[in-house]
Amino acid sequence: MEDDVLIQRFLQGDEGAFRALYRRHTPRIRMIVLRLLGSRREDADDVVQEAWMAACRGLHRYRGDAQFSTWLASIGIRTARRRFDWRVESGELDDALIAPAVSAPSQLIDLERALARLSDGHRAVLVLHDVEGYTHEEISDLLGIAVGTSRSTLTRGRRVLRRLLTGETSHAR
């Protein structure tokens, strides 16, 4: 069933329609939120819940200009952003928390760990641009920063990421 149909049914109070929307879209939004939060993955469920509630409260304003998944992801990103600490460069790293849930090649695990080690700002821009494919204009809007800041943050973030990846790879070997 199409998202639009499910949304209309949900707006009429249909629980089944909501559950269908939730199951369809939560895995992606949850992954984005998990990556944005880095080592604070324990907050992810609360952020996802908060994002869904915000989406439901504003759903009557959703006009279908963008895909529902894109609209929902933007709410998830803005919700996660409120938990960022823009001042801290890098938090403590808990390997158990940032290890991917599924078995993945060691290079992928290294990349996930390195992403989690980045500062909130670097990680947010890098994840949104390099993983999720957002443009700097979109990132500027989502994170409330200037387009130029997004560009420069990405450049610095990539530099730090490469350093972390190199360090982790040599450490693992």
Next chain:
Amino acid sequence: MHDDEYTTEERELFARLARESDNPAGEEDRLVRQLRAEGFLRSPWHVRARLGLAAAAALLCGLTIGWYAAGARSLERQLTRDDLTPVEAAALLERARGAYATARARYVAAAGLESPAQEPSSADAPESEPIRTAGVLWY
């Protein structure tokens, strides 16, 4: 460093990153409960059906109790009691007197009698229920 500075291997690595994460058990129900509490969701049909049945049963029960209670306090029922105290008997007499006066006035009006002082009798009355009732009261 610029976008193009990722190596092919690094770009492939990014492309292979997981795009989805499994929903943890219980989160969906937690959200549904919250949505229901805030009025976004209707209760499931079986809950509504149970509530409807309970309301109907309560209404039926109330009507039955009310009907029995009204019957127990009716004048006809009170007149059949033989366990009245003197005070209750006096009250019943007063009540029956009032009922008789009302019934009599109705009879006068229904029979088209000119004088309300004229005593009704079964011979004057058309064969209908009110007269029988008045007769019982009078008796």
